[in-house]
Amino acid sequence: MTTEAQQETSVRIQITVDAPIERAFRVFTEDFGSFKPPEHNLLGTEIAETVFEPHEGGHLYDRGVDGSECRWARVLAYEPPERVVISWDINPRWQIETDLEKTSEVEVRFVSETPDRTRVELEHRNLDRHGDGWEALREGVGGEGGWPLYLQRFAERLLGDD
Amino acid sequence: MVTYQSAGWSALGDPTRRAIFERLAERPRAVGELAGELPVSRPAVSQHLKVLKEAGLVVDRPVGTRRIYRLEPEGIDALRADLDRFWGKALAAYKQVVEQRAQEVT
Numbered sequence: 001m002t003t004e005a006q007q008e009t010s011v012r013i014q015i016t017v018d019a020p021i022e023r024a025f026r027v028f029t030e031d032f033g034s035f036k037p038p039e040h041n042l043l044g045t046e047i048a049e050t051v052f053e054p055h056e057g058g059h060l061y062d063r064g065v066d067g068s069e070c071r072w073a074r075v076l077a078y079e080p081p082e083r084v085v086i087s088w089d090i091n092p093r094w095q096i097e098t099d100l101e102k103t104s105e106v107e108v109r110f111v112s113e114t115p116d117r118t119r120v121e122l123e124h125r126n127l128d129r130h131g132d133g134w135e136a137l138r139e140g141v142g143g144e145g146g147w148p149l150y151l152q153r154f155a156e157r158l159l160g161d162d
Numbered sequence: 163m164v165t166y167q168s169a170g171w172s173a174l175g176d177p178t179r180r181a182i183f184e185r186l187a188e189r190p191r192a193v194g195e196l197a198g199e200l201p202v203s204r205p206a207v208s209q210h211l212k213v214l215k216e217a218g219l220v221v222d223r224p225v226g227t228r229r230i231y232r233l234e235p236e237g238i239d240a241l242r243a244d245l246d247r248f249w250g251k252a253l254a255a256y257k258q259v260v261e262q263r264a265q266e267v268t
Contacts, residue, residue, distance in 0.1 A: 011245045015253045019260045027260040035255035037248055092241045122253065124245050 010125035017118055024118040025081035025110050029054055033062075042070045042096060054078060060086060072096060076105060084108050092130050104129050173217035178202055179210045183233070186220060190232035 017024055033050025041047055045064035052060050053075060060073035077085035088104045091097040104126045111119040174180050182196055193211065197204040211231055214220040221234045 008242065011242055011249060013246070013249050013253055015257055017257050017260045019263070023263060024260055027263055028256060031259060034259050035252055037251040037255070092244070120253065120256075122249055124249060127241055127245070130241060 009128040010123055011127070012121070012123045014119060014121040016113065017120060018116060019118055020116055021110050021112040021118045022081045024120060025084070028108065028110075028120070029078075029080075029084060032060065042072060042090070042094060043068055054080075070096065073106075077107075082110050088124065097130070102129055102131070173213050173219060176210070176213075178206075179214060182207065182210050183214060183219060186231055186233050190230050192225075192228040192230055194228070196231075 019027070029052045032052045033047070036050055038047070041062070043062055043064040045066045045068060047062045048065045050060065050062050052058075056075055056078045058075040058078070059071045060075070061069050061071040063069050072090050073086040073088060075084070075086055077083060085105060085107045087100070088106055089097050089100070091102070097103050104124060106122065106124045108123075109121045111121065113119050174183060178200065181200055185191060185196060185199060193204060193207050196202075196211075197207045200207065202210075211220065211222070215222065215231075219234060220231050222229045222231045224230075
């Protein structure tokens, strides 16, 4: 299974912003809820706020308008203004993963290009740790709702070449 | 690409093809294995696999003299595409927010 072993297991994206490194870091952490894509809401209700606890051992959680909470990441490293690492405790079906062995991690590095420009490098890695998640996805294909889910995923992949 | 999806649906409308697909969902298999497990001849299995392959639901690769079939897409690719979109959107929105803050301060 050489091809599987060589498969890419991370996602890397970088962006340069017109802001000093301190502000770039602060906005990324304190204001995480202001730019997180809203369509992946794990709560059954509208999100009132997203909290990023600014210290190692802290959590990222969404709080719903009804007071419910969803902790979906742990802060693994918090080194302002240069680096932050969080876990990704969400399985491939966008549900909370309780088995921490099956979670991936996201490292974000902030690099000062000029006093007013910062490069933000994001790496979401160890995606293979979610393995059982997609096996479950496959096991589900025989059940109720399994086929539509599978084919929807498939169609999204075909359409998602942008 | 909607036609692709409906090709998938109709390919799975056949009970034998669905049985083949479900077995491949468990793990990759060779044609001979599938023929041994199902009450269908080997040429018939090959024919069904051809339909599934044309519908984009399975892929095959040669291993020695056999061809091994497995489901497509591979889970990790689908996950990567998902997260790539998620972080792409998040960082684009982040750029807007952080630069807007910069203007407010100056």
